[in-house]
Amino acid sequence: MLFTYPIAATTNNWVSSTIIEILRTALAALQSGVQPPDFHNAVPQIYKVEFQRGRKFSDLYSAFIDACRPLDPNQQELVLTALFDQNRFPEIFDASTRCPGIALILPAVHQAAQNLFAYAFEKLSDLRTPGSTETVRARYHQLVHAHIESGCCPFCGLEIIEAPDPDLVDPDLDHYLAASKYPFAGANLRNLTAMGTTCNRSYKGAQDILLDDVNQRVDCMDPYGEEHVSLSLEGTALLPGGGSGPSWVINFDPDMKSRNWRRIFKMEKRLRLNLLERQYQTWLSHCISYAAAHNIDLSEREGALEAVRKFKNTCKYETFPTVARLKTSFFELIEAALANAESADKVHNFLVEAA
Template identity: 60%
Template sequence: MLATYPIAATEQNWISVTLLNALRLALESLIQGNAAPDFVDAISEEYRDAFVKGPKFQTLYEKFVAKCGILTSQQCAQILDALLDQNNFPAVFIATTTCSSIKDALPEVHEAAKDLFKHAFDKLSDWKSPGSEHTIRATYHQLVDAHLSHGSCPFCGYEPIEADDPDLADPDLDHYLAVSRYPFAGVNLRNLTAMGVNCNRSYKGAQDILLNEHNQRVDCFDPYGNEQVALSLSGTTILSGAGEGPAWTLTFDPDVKSQNWRRIFRLETRLKSSVLEKHYKTWLKQCISYAQKNNIDIRNMDGALEAVGKFKTTCEFETFPTIARLKTSFFDLIEAALNDPVGGERMHNFLVKAA
């Protein structure tokens, strides 16, 4: 990931905690051969009023319990394991940690869980935490928006996310662990990430972030952790051949751990097509314009080096961090090529012609 989310945004997680505790109590009772507690008794007293205002939560809870009630103790234990596994944050992001699903083994229970947590997810936009003026989702958005000061999606780094404004639509709230496979994490704020529309709907969708293209478990990034990917154009050839544009190479650090994230979000293709190919000529024009406005003559090598070196320091002020990184790296390569005793003159001629 190119940025991370603030852990403070997950603090108002009481809808998830309350529901998970209620289901855990029900499953533990069934495993012991007893009847599951009534819905009201299963819900903690602190938040009981919110959950019993309407009949929907009780109906969905009773549907889930009814599906579990006809199963064996071993099957109920399997469901409980899935519930705990799917909410084992952040350990679940380590490949050696089990994250079980009952989608295939117990599809009716799986669907009942999906229905329950889908309804709970909708409540994030309706319910307020005690003492709060804003809904849980609005509070989450405020904290994320303040943290992501650059205003771009952490998964691609260049797609804008709507600002915190009552007149604007909230950004997509993606289930990092797909709810289609891991419904018990369906309303856990630790599993929800504000995401750009294209990243969410066109690329991530319902893909399983925990599995690679061979359906093997892999380590993945914790969106609320501290690890971020360093990105550069190291290995790129700016002058790849007569009449040809740059031969782009994107370098990611860490490389192996970032592979699945890059695959799911099609990051190399998107960055090459939508950022590099689309903008590098404009960047060159900006650099040349900068030289002209500052009376730097790029027709001589010293002037070209001065212009590129000084203009490069302005690249960090690009609005979106991924574009800033790529733009800076692009001019790092040009500067290195100008200083190359073998290819420097060729790069210099390229800049002069571009002017």
């Protein structure tokens, strides 16, 4: 990910944590051979009024209990393990941390959990943290939008996420760990990420962020962590010959940990086809216009070098973070080529001809 979400946005996570604790208590009761508590009786007093606004909670909880009731102790333990492990954030992003699903071995329980937490996710747009006038989801979006760079989707850095306003459509709230496989994390704010519509609906969907393309566990980026992916074009051949444009090389750092994100969101291809190949000539045109506006003579190599150096420093002010980083890197390559005796004349002639 190009940047991350603020952990403060997950503070009001009481909807998820309350339900998880109630389910743990209920499963422990079943294991002890006693009747699990009624849902609303098990809700802490501070949240009772809000949970009562969710009319389906009690029935969905009862359906989950009914699905678990006939299980033997070992199977009930599997459910408890899944309930715990699917909410082990941030450890879950380490490939060595288990994160079992139960869809294949206990499909009825899995479906009941999916129904319960899907409803809880839906109610994030309705329930309010006690003492707040905002819904949990509205407050989440306010905190996220105030933090993320340029109000852009952190997964691509190319798409604006709608601002939190009642007259605007809420941005997509993606289940980073797919709710279809990890339903117990379905309403956990730590597992929810505001995401651009294209990234969410065209690329991420229900793909499993924890598995690679051969279904092996891999380390993956924590959307609420501190590690960001940096981009560069080092290794790109600016003038490979044959009349073609640059031969693009896109570098991601860290490399290994970002691979699954890049695969799922098709980052290399999207950046190469939608941005670099489509925009680099426009970037060159802007640099040439900048030189003309500042009376810098491109006909001399030193003038071209001056123009590129100065224009490069303006690239970081691009609205879209991904454009800013790749555009800056592109002109760093041109600057280095102009400063290199072996490549200077070729690149300088290219700029003069473009002008």
